[in-house]
Amino acid sequence: MIVDVGGETIQITVLELLSDGDFRELYAECDVGMGGNKVDEAYEAFLTEIFGADVIREFKKNNQEDYKVMRRQFESMKMSLNLHQIYETENVSFRISGSFCDIVKESVKGSIALSKYQNEFVLTCGKAKIKSCVLKRFFEIPLRCIFDNMKAVFAEPQVSGCSTILMVGGFSRSPILQEYIQRQFPDKNIIIPQEADIAVIKGAVIFGHT
Structure with a gap:
């Protein structure tokens, strides 16, 4: 086969x-x-759920190269993970576009705090940390x-x-x-x-x- x-x-x-x-x-x-693109789509849907469709749409429209970089950063993380990391560790950290952080920095704490992921996702300048249970999904x-x-x-x-x-x-x-x-x-x-x-x-x- x-x-x-x-x-x-x-x-x-x-x-x-x-x-x-x-x-x-x-x-x-x-x-x-x-x-495999379904994993990427789930990640983008996750960001959209937290920050809103307008924010993601603006970032993709006005920062096309940075959007591609962010996709590659997630792709790199996705292709390096193993089952142990998403089933037996608590968190996974990975790089995320600095320009995306700049766009959402004014609302990042409020957006995450108001979402159901307030205890499962942390975003700082150029770096994200996500609970393995979320990533697994x-x-x-x-x-x-x-x-x-x-x-x-x-x-x-x-x-x-x-x-x-x-x-x-x-x-x-x-x-x-x-x-x-x-x-x-x-x-x-x-x-x-x-x-x-x-x-x-x-x-x-x-x-x-x-």
């Missing part, structure tokens, strides 16, 4: 290795809109969707004998996703290439030259 988990989609393909070295496709499925929907898709494919009669999972795609680099899949499918041989994000591109290039 090849599981390609990108930012926007989950693509699952099951191939059978034939005796002559060729492959036969047993199953193919694509689920749009449930990739950002991952819950995409992780569950990926698992449900894989479980449904394994339930198909033609792939019942599949024993190996190959994880590729950008979100497959996430230690949280890797550990989650390993826990959910302990009886499967799970392979994750060192450069899972570009494995598909490399494979396409190799295939094109053969």
Whole structure:
């Protein structure tokens, strides 16, 4: 089973290795809109809930480069976290755009104090600290969707004998996703290439030259 988990989609393909070295496709499925970007969207929805849609809209409109930097900062944190950090530690700290802090500094204490996250989120100049229990919720929907898709494919009669999972795609680099899949499918041989994000591109290039 090849599981390609990108930012926007989950693509699952099951191939059978034939005796002559060729492959036969047993199953193919694509689920749009449930990739790693769902974690980012949950984070932005979280900020919007605290500071308001107008503030977030103004920041995105007037500080486009800084908005991209903030997205990259969260992406970097997202791709470095493991299950231990979001299930067994109290807080996670990460960098956040200084210009965003400047925009919300007048209302940051009041906005957070008035929200349900007053004890779960702290924002200072260039740095944020969030409770792990809140951060965990950002991952819950995409992780569950990926698992449900894989479980449904394994339930198909033609792939019942599949024993190996190959994880590729950008979100497959996430230690949280890797550990989650390993826990959910302990009886499967799970392979994750060192450069899972570009494995598909490399494979396409190799295939094109053969």
